[in-house]
Amino acid sequence: MTPDETSAWQRLCPLPMAQLDPLPAIARHLDHPDTARRLAAADAGRTPPDDVLADLREIGVAAVYDPASATAVHVNALNAQAARHSGSLAITLGVNALALLPLCIAGTPQQRDRAGAVLRGGGAAAMLLTELEHGSNLARTGTRADAVDGGYRLTGEKHLINGGTWHDLLITLARLADTDRFGLFLAERDDTVTALPRWRTLPAVAADISGVRFAGTPAQPIGTPGDGLTILQLTLALSRGGIGSLASGAASGALAAAVRYARERDVYGEPIVHLGAIAEHLVRAAALDVLVAATAVKATFLINALGPAAAYAAAVAKYACCELAEQAVTEGRAVLGSRALVEEFGYAARVRDVLLYGVFDGTRHILLDQLQWRLERFAAGSDRSGDGYPVLAEAYSGTPQPLVRAARLRLRPYAPGPAARAATLAARTCRPGVAALGVLFTRLVDLVG
Numbered sequence: 001m002t003p004d005e006t007s008a009w010q011r012l013c014p015l016p017m018a019q020l021d022p023l024p025a026i027a028r029h030l031d032h033p034d035t036a037r038r039l040a041a042a043d044a045g046r047t048p049p050d051d052v053l054a055d056l057r058e059i060g061v062a063a064v065y066d067p068a069s070a071t072a073v074h075v076n077a078l079n080a081q082a083a084r085h086s087g088s089l090a091i092t093l094g095v096n097a098l099a100l101l102p103l104c105i106a107g108t109p110q111q112r113d114r115a116g117a118v119l120r121g122g123g124a125a126a127m128l129l130t131e132l133e134h135g136s137n138l139a140r141t142g143t144r145a146d147a148v149d150g151g152y153r154l155t156g157e158k159h160l161i162n163g164g165t166w167h168d169l170l171i172t173l174a175r176l177a178d179t180d181r182f183g184l185f186l187a188e189r190d191d192t193v194t195a196l197p198r199w200r201t202l203p204a205v206a207a208d209i210s211g212v213r214f215a216g217t218p219a220q221p222i223g224t225p226g227d228g229l230t231i232l233q234l235t236l237a238l239s240r241g242g243i244g245s246l247a248s249g250a251a252s253g254a255l256a257a258a259v260r261y262a263r264e265r266d267v268y269g270e271p272i273v274h275l276g277a278i279a280e281h282l283v284r285a286a287a288l289d290v291l292v293a294a295t296a297v298k299a300t301f302l303i304n305a306l307g308p309a310a311a312y313a314a315a316v317a318k319y320a321c322c323e324l325a326e327q328a329v330t331e332g333r334a335v336l337g338s339r340a341l342v343e344e345f346g347y348a349a350r351v352r353d354v355l356l357y358g359v360f361d362g363t364r365h366i367l368l369d370q371l372q373w374r375l376e377r378f379a380a381g382s383d384r385s386g387d388g389y390p391v392l393a394e395a396y397s398g399t400p401q402p403l404v405r406a407a408r409l410r411l412r413p414y415a416p417g418p419a420a421r422a423a424t425l426a427a428r429t430c431r432p433g434v435a436a437l438g439v440l441f442t443r444l445v446d447l448v449g
């Protein structure tokens with residue numbers, strides 16, 4: 001198969017897509033030229049792709065997110081598939097999985113059932129963390145949760161919220177009134193909730209990114225009130241693998257568009273794919289596409305097997321996949337030349353959309369900070385034993401397990417030392433380059449030590 005027929009995520013996934021119902025039907029629908037036309041029209045008009053979303057609901061997309069049936073493998077496969085076609089569609093769908101993770105981690109069966117019923121009825125979920133004044137520093141969250149009549153009421157304003165205008169289930173981080181403790185709350189849109197004007201974003205232009213104002217909105221705590229930041233930490237440990245899969249879809253979509261263009265565009269009597277410079281851009285984009293997909297699939301299967309203990313792999317995926325997908329899109333941009341900069345030819349949306357993945361769910365700096373912390377642990381020596389191979393092999397051979405189960409696992413963090421991993425890979429592949437990489441890692445860890 002060539003890159004324009006199937007994505008790298010799909011090729012590297014150890015399970016055939018046919019076993020991940022309803023993804024094959026969703027893939028067929030997204031591959032249809034009419035769907036592509038409607039997604040492009042939604043972007044051109046900056047209006048959410050409601051008709052495509054309605055088609056996908058008809059196909060059964062809600063089962064991918066419904067806490068009763070969701071698995072990390074299904075969620076991330078859909079992320080990759082949707083992002084291959086449209087950033088706006090991908091994040092409009094993807095936010096459901098992100099928002100419902102706290103319910104998988106700490107929600108009650110009643111809360112999960114309610115969320116499933118809303119999704120199956122055509123509704124959607126949003127995750128409300130960001131406040132304009134406080135940005136990445138969630139410990140400054142100003143939205144309040146007041147205990148009233150045995151429940152809670154939310155007051156405050158959130159911004160840059162994906163689904164802020166329409167989504168029904170509002171999973172919200174709020175400060176417990178007059179304390180330094182925070183809770184995650186499940187609220188539902190009612191007449192105490194005001195949707196604030198949409199923001200005009202550079203990426204994902206058709207997505208509904210807006211503000212939300214709460215004025216005494218009834219809400220239930222997810223887990224113990226006061227544990228909000230802990231549940232959020234566990235949520236991000238899982239969701240960041242999903243962002244890697246969004247980035248993987250973006251890289252595959254860009255590569256497919258660039259390959260198609262290079263095979264068709266003829267300015268000298270034969271397609272430009274025969275020009276050495278163009279072929280080089282394509283080879284680099286193809287290599288990046290595989291690297292991004294490998295990292296995203298690895299995080300996905302480790303999360304499926306280990307839950308939050310896969311946080312390190314998820315953080316690597318979030319950082320590396322976003323960074324390398326941007327490079328892949330840039331290689332494709334060089335293939336399309338001026339047409340990559342003209343909206344009507346379609347590639348411009350890919351150039352804009354890929355920029356989003358490195359920013360939400362923790363910016364690149366915050367992820368680097370986490371990875372730096374891990375490097376210090378490697379240098380402290382405790383992680384040098386073992387290469388993690390048996391755990392990884394078992395994760396790859398596992399079947400998708402309910403996210404509700406994976407999210408509640410509390411296992412020892414999986415973070416094998418990179419030098420030991422490289423040594424195992426070198427022994428298995430007999431590639432001198434991999435052995436050299438192992439030596440470099442050892443030197444790096446020694447230097448940090």
Ligand SMILES: Cc1cc2nc3c(=O)[nH]c(=O)nc-3n(C[C@H](O)[C@H](O)[C@H](O)COP(=O)(O)OP(=O)(O)OC[C@H]3O[C@@H](n4cnc5c(N)ncnc54)[C@H](O)[C@@H]3O)c2cc1C
Pocket residue numbers: 095126127128129130132134135136137159160161162163201203204209356359360361362363364365366369
């Ligand atoms: C299209 C879009 C959709 C979004 N969807 C949602 C959503 O659904 N829900 C939601 O809650 N939010 C959402 N966001 C908000 C997004 O998550 C925040 O923009 C992001 O968390 C960063 O906050 P900030 O932009 O205010 O940056 P700031 O916190 O103001 O950061 C500014 C700069 O400082 C850096 N920085 C911050 N902290 C550190 C640190 N500790 N160390 C080093 N550098 C640091 C950042 O990397 C950044 O470069 C969305 C944003 C966009 C653009």
